[in-house]
Amino acid sequence: MKVKKAKKKMTNRERSEFLWGWLFILPTMAGLMILNIIPIFQTIYQSFFKTGSFGRGNIFVGLENYKRLFADTAVWQALLNTLKYAIVEVPFSIIIAIVLAVMLNQKMRGRSVYRMIYFMPMVCAPAAVAMVWKWLYNSEFGLLNHLLEAIGLPKVNWVSDPKIAFISLAIVGIWSVIGYNMVLFLAGLQEIPKDYYEAAEIDGANAVTQFFKITLPLISPTMFFVVITRVIASLQVFDSIFMMIGKNNPALPKTQSLVYLFYRYAFVENNKGYGSAIIVLLLCIIMLITVFQMKAQEKWVHYN
Amino acid sequence: MNWKKVSAVMLVAVMTASLAACGGSGSSDKSSDTKEESQDTGKSLVVAIWDSNQEPGLREIMDDFTAETGIDVDIQITPWRDYWTMLEAAATGGSMPDVFWMHSDQIGTYAEYDDILMNLSDKIKESDKIDLSNYPEELVNIYQNADGDQLAVPKDVDTCAVWYNKTMFDEAGIDYPTADWTWDDFREVAKKLTKDDGSQYGVAIAPANYQESWYSTIYAYGGEVLTPDKKKSGFDEPKTIEAMEMIENIIKDGSMPDYTVLSENDSTALMEAGTVAMTFQGSWSIPELAGNDYVKENCDIAPLPNGPEGTKSIYNGLGWAASANSENPEGAWKLIEYLGSKEAQEKQANLGVTMSAYEGTSDTWVNSQPGFNMQAYLDMREDAQAYPSSKNTQVWFQMMLEKMVDGFSGAKPMKDVCEDVAVEMNKFLAEEQ
Numbered sequence: 001m002k003v004k005k006a007k008k009k010m011t012n013r014e015r016s017e018f019l020w021g022w023l024f025i026l027p028t029m030a031g032l033m034i035l036n037i038i039p040i041f042q043t044i045y046q047s048f049f050k051t052g053s054f055g056r057g058n059i060f061v062g063l064e065n066y067k068r069l070f071a072d073t074a075v076w077q078a079l080l081n082t083l084k085y086a087i088v089e090v091p092f093s094i095i096i097a098i099v100l101a102v103m104l105n106q107k108m109r110g111r112s113v114y115r116m117i118y119f120m121p122m123v124c125a126p127a128a129v130a131m132v133w134k135w136l137y138n139s140e141f142g143l144l145n146h147l148l149e150a151i152g153l154p155k156v157n158w159v160s161d162p163k164i165a166f167i168s169l170a171i172v173g174i175w176s177v178i179g180y181n182m183v184l185f186l187a188g189l190q191e192i193p194k195d196y197y198e199a200a201e202i203d204g205a206n207a208v209t210q211f212f213k214i215t216l217p218l219i220s221p222t223m224f225f226v227v228i229t230r231v232i233a234s235l236q237v238f239d240s241i242f243m244m245i246g247k248n249n250p251a252l253p254k255t256q257s258l259v260y261l262f263y264r265y266a267f268v269e270n271n272k273g274y275g276s277a278i279i280v281l282l283l284c285i286i287m288l289i290t291v292f293q294m295k296a297q298e299k300w301v302h303y304n
Numbered sequence: 305m306n307w308k309k310v311s312a313v314m315l316v317a318v319m320t321a322s323l324a325a326c327g328g329s330g331s332s333d334k335s336s337d338t339k340e341e342s343q344d345t346g347k348s349l350v351v352a353i354w355d356s357n358q359e360p361g362l363r364e365i366m367d368d369f370t371a372e373t374g375i376d377v378d379i380q381i382t383p384w385r386d387y388w389t390m391l392e393a394a395a396t397g398g399s400m401p402d403v404f405w406m407h408s409d410q411i412g413t414y415a416e417y418d419d420i421l422m423n424l425s426d427k428i429k430e431s432d433k434i435d436l437s438n439y440p441e442e443l444v445n446i447y448q449n450a451d452g453d454q455l456a457v458p459k460d461v462d463t464c465a466v467w468y469n470k471t472m473f474d475e476a477g478i479d480y481p482t483a484d485w486t487w488d489d490f491r492e493v494a495k496k497l498t499k500d501d502g503s504q505y506g507v508a509i510a511p512a513n514y515q516e517s518w519y520s521t522i523y524a525y526g527g528e529v530l531t532p533d534k535k536k537s538g539f540d541e542p543k544t545i546e547a548m549e550m551i552e553n554i555i556k557d558g559s560m561p562d563y564t565v566l567s568e569n570d571s572t573a574l575m576e577a578g579t580v581a582m583t584f585q586g587s588w589s590i591p592e593l594a595g596n597d598y599v600k601e602n603c604d605i606a607p608l609p610n611g612p613e614g615t616k617s618i619y620n621g622l623g624w625a626a627s628a629n630s631e632n633p634e635g636a637w638k639l640i641e642y643l644g645s646k647e648a649q650e651k652q653a654n655l656g657v658t659m660s661a662y663e664g665t666s667d668t669w670v671n672s673q674p675g676f677n678m679q680a681y682l683d684m685r686e687d688a689q690a691y692p693s694s695k696n697t698q699v700w701f702q703m704m705l706e707k708m709v710d711g712f713s714g715a716k717p718m719k720d721v722c723e724d725v726a727v728e729m730n731k732f733l734a735e736e737q
Contacts, residue, residue: 052416053392053413054392054395054396054420056417138569140565140568140579141577160563160567161564247512247702247705248566248705248712249568250567250709252706252709267388267389268702269698270392270698
């Protein structure tokens with residue numbers, strides 16, 4: 001009803017703005033539809049099929065793929081691996097980024113150089129980043145173990161010890177993303193009016209108190225955005241595992257993520273139906289977590 | 305507030321699904337542009353391969369072809385690990401390269417439909433350059449579909465041999481391996497070449513070296529990976545287990561580096577670093593190893609050790625296949641015909657690209673890497689075993705590799721691992737029927 005009323009009242013100018021507005025977002029909308037939204041439904045549809053090669057000969061099997069999924073211990077192990085990775089990656093990438101952002105928000109020499117350095121990993125191709133870290137981590141020839149040896153510590157099997165490998169992967173993830181998070185936080189910090197701090201200083205609050213009482217609450221909307229996007233991205237971790245953990249690696253069962261498993265089933269073993277079922281599971285999990293976060297934000301996010 | 309929630313949930317959905325996007329049948333959109341391109345460039349052909357080591361030699365052969373026919377050839381390299389994803393997506397979308405490499409692991413999938421790969425049977429019949437009796441029979445048969453149509457012309461053959469470090473043999477006072485050495489000899493030598501301080505090990509074999517090493521061991525002991533009718537796994541046969549326990553014993557002797565080292569480093573890298581005295585290598589690794597200065601100075605090639613049934617090097621060979629939907633089917637066939645001809649096969653061997661599939665054209669290949677005993681690879685052809693593959697090789701193969709990690713790392717006894725593999729593999733094979 002409301003919409004109809006609004007339409008009647010629309011002036012020429014409004015109508016033209018309306019048209020142009022839609023015209024401008026049309027390319028993005030089209031991209032989103034073709035590359036994302038349609039494939040979502042295709043993937044869900046496909047998860048009910050036993051798929052043949054080359055997208056042909058699909059046989060409807062109902063919930064067969066899901067039955068297999070729930071009985072497949074590898075899937076649940078992969079889910080656990082993914083969550084473990086996220087639990088390490090998300091908090092550290094955010095805490096480190098916020099500390100860096102606060103420090104680099106102050107007036108200091110070479111501030112933009114530092115900002116650039118921290119942002120650099122974001123610009124590198126993830127595959128190249130993973131290759132470099134793979135060599136750093138190598139237990140036999142890697143730089144990290146050489147350094148450990150030089151100071152008399154025992155070697156660490158960074159990527160082949162199942163207990164350590166997921167942390168090593170998370171370190172790469174953290175390293176790659178702190179620059180990006182930092183830039184977002186910097187933008188948030190610059191929104192905070194200076195007079196709050198001046199007032200706090202007059203009241204005798206020190207830097208730490210200022211950070212917790214002023215900075216943190218006021219960048220909570222940015223924080224919320226970063227948390228949401230980081231959780232989603234970390235649950236989708238794939239490239240570093242694909243590049244750094246080889247098929248021979250004994251740590252693979254304890255590090256492979258859901259997306260890695262999806263890749264293996266869908267593309268290596270050519271079972272796209274089952275692969276789709278795995279990705280639908282991931283979709284549901286991410287949705288659940290996100291809905292929960294949306295609910296929880298009311299408790300801690302302050303919009304002014 | 306509400307629209308925010310809705311948009312956030314949509315955002316989540318979009319981000320997750322963008323992963324799956326590449327898997328969906330949506331990829332069919334891609335086909336149209338590539339097709340137009342190839343029309344623009346006239347009669348040129350796109351050729352897809354995965355091994356950059358072979359590119360320079362193949363380039364020369366393709367140039368000869370261009371000089372003869374006036375058809376330009378563009379070689380595109382996609383590394384092995386991405387090659388099949390690329391080709392599968394291209395086949396789904398109808399935009400396959402005109403001519404490309406086919407592998408015995410994958411032919412089963414591609415042979416299922418008759419409008420993916422070009423049927424070459426009639427063309428071969430009419431051709432005066434290609435006679436299938438000139439190529440190894442098993443290799444010819446691998447590239448046929450259920451109706452006996454030929455879908456690829458054999459390109460090359462590969463065999464496996466042992467690379468050993470002469471300097472380390474000299475230092476330990478051990479004679480270089482000869483053609484009659486056995487697996488027991490091998491085990492002894494490996495033990496002697498291992499130093500207590502961990503600076504040098506006898507040998508490195510990882511699960512991923514299946515084709516080069518332990519598949520051969522299995523057949524040399526009279527076992528098998530897969531029964532000849534491709535219906536059952538051979539991993540629960542006593543002789544297969546005996547062979548795998550031989551490998552297990554070598555590991556238990558301490559003649560191999562710790563499993564973590566094997567899992568993080570290729571056997572070629574360990575050879576080049578002088579960490580191990582012996583490794584098993586397929587003939588496809590020759591360009592890489594022979595190009596390394598350390599290897600050039602210290603290493604040479606020996607035949608595989610003998611089991612009770614001989615050496616049984618696994619041999620395999622690629623095939624040249626063409627797309628059934630090629631824009632230039634005539635040109636694609638001409639190229640395959642040329643590549644399979646005696647002339648081009650001789651040149652391929654002569655340039656040292658690989659051993660050729662055409663019988664009797666590979667003799668000059670042994671001279672392509674002077675200073676190495678290349679004859680060992682050629683000799684391995686005499687007592688060889690065709691690479692085991694079934695219709696859906698990848699499915700059981702991935703499972704097998706995964707389980708073998710436990711056997712090689714010592715987490716489980718090899719016997720248990722083999723029996724476990726057999727049970728799972730039989731399930732997958734039953735699904736194939």
